[in-house]
Amino acid sequence: MTESKLRERTTRRGDNPSDIEKQDSANKSLGKRGGKAKSLIKRLEGLAQSAQTFIRSLKPKHYVILALLAMCVFAMHKNNIFFGERGFLVKKVTNISRFVTQTQFYLHFWTYISPGAHTSWLKAKNYYETQRPLFEKAAREFELHPYWSQTKGIDSVNKGWYEMISLRAKAMADMYENEGKDDFKIEKDKCEMYRFFHRNQFRTAKIYGYWDDYKVFTRELFDNKAIPANSSWPNFIKSCHLTQGSSESTKMFKSRKWMHDNRRKLTKFIEDKWVYRADDWERPWAKDMNKLTDSLTPGIMLQGPFSTSYDDMGKHETVVELKVETFWGRAYLASVNFGRDTIILRDGSIEVFPSWWQNKVNAHTESPYNTWIREEGHLEKVWELAETAAKIMGIDQVRIDIFIKKGDPNAIAINENSISSGMGYRAHFEFMPKIWAEGHSEHWYKDYKGPAVDKPVYELSYPDRQCPNLHLIHKEPPYV
Secondary structure, eight states, rough: OOHHHHHHHHHHHHOOOOHHHHHHHHHHHHHHHHHHHHHHHHHHHHHHHHHHHHHHHHHHHHHHHHHHHHHHHHHHHHSSSSTTSSSSHHHHHHHHHHHHTSSHHHHHHHHHHHHHHHHHHHHHHHHHHHHHHHHHHHTTOOOGGGGGOOOOOOOOSOOOHHHHHHHHHHHHHHHHHHOOOOTTTHHHHHHHHHHHHHHHOOOOEEEEEEEEOOOHHHHHHHHTTOOTTTTOOOOOEEEETOSSOOOOEEEEEOHHHHHTTTHHHHHHHHHHHHOOOOOOSSSSSSHHHHHHHTTTTOOOEEOOOOOEEETTTTTTTOEEEEEEEEETTTEEEESSSSSSSSETTOOOEEEEOOSSSHHHHTEEEESSSSSHHHHHHHHHHHHHHHHHHHHHTOOSEEEEEEEEEETTEEEEEEEEEEOOOOOGGGGGGGGGHHHHHHHHHOOOSEEOOSSTSSSSSSGGEEEEBBSSSSGGOOOOOOOO
């Protein structure tokens, strides 16, 4: 606008010249936006017209081809051939994702993005540095069963968590194929796992029995013979030959009425899981682990309930379970089943990841929830129980899963174990395998040469004094 026109307009309306210039500038900006919007609408109209032209040009044979392609994609998805929940594409993406998230590169990357992630990583590093000498001391007194000393390729401490499990899996597969050793049943066969627990007089949730014929089990279940009349509910059926979470092999019975009301579905579940063979497709060690699980004889066990506790974080009653990672007969940390990947350390700190961002970058917050786990004295008993089980097994690394009850630290029971844990350990992923690997690369441990040296691990027994590390177990069963 020229100066004379601006003066004339200002005089006529009584406006401030600077305000008029701002208004004109805003009008021009709106005009430009309007022009862009019209241009975008024209483009969309052009695309719509092109799509209509294309569709009109299609002949019946084209629709037949499209229908066949759709049917192929649907069939591939349903049968997990390429797409689908366990298709090749999903397996590849899942495996890569799981592997990457426990690498040093991934963990370190987020420390440059998030101050919280950096703080969590430093805490994990300092924790490792304070714990390492304690684990070396424990390992130098620890008798390692020969089955666990055959893992090859551990030549340095700089091994990843998944790499260590994969090396062990390969060693176990080689021993099974070449020597017929099946000690892996201590975890891969839940029936043998529980027989080991009971042979060693560990407390567990009640076990009603084991079945090696699914037809007999199904008949006794619905004839009300498998679960006694005075039993508490809920109860759980577990497939002994399926230990991977991806197998979804555990089913909860809410009540006897619910069990009978859902008889058809439960019968199908039992039949399907009986013929199903484990596929650890979510993990990079699937090839070797599948060799082991393919050798298992199907079995079923029926497990009773454990007492629930109030979860402050989830605001509901649940069975609280601590999954304790042990190395060389000493507990390192526990993953607990409230929140996502919540971690409890030996110093009692409880690390939670309550927001989406904290989950993404591994930035923890000290938990204000469920502090009763620490304050009521549960941790000392949890560590001791897990360590005792690991010592009897004479194992370099094992996860021991333990139930606890709020208000009663003595109400403690072992649930299961794992020698191929896929839990999320966040910043601790970098440091836990160092404790495990260094014990092997530096040969911290003692070689067990006692009277049970030729026994499979799942047949070891402390009450019979047929196991390693008798000198390290100072309490009689139930040990805590």
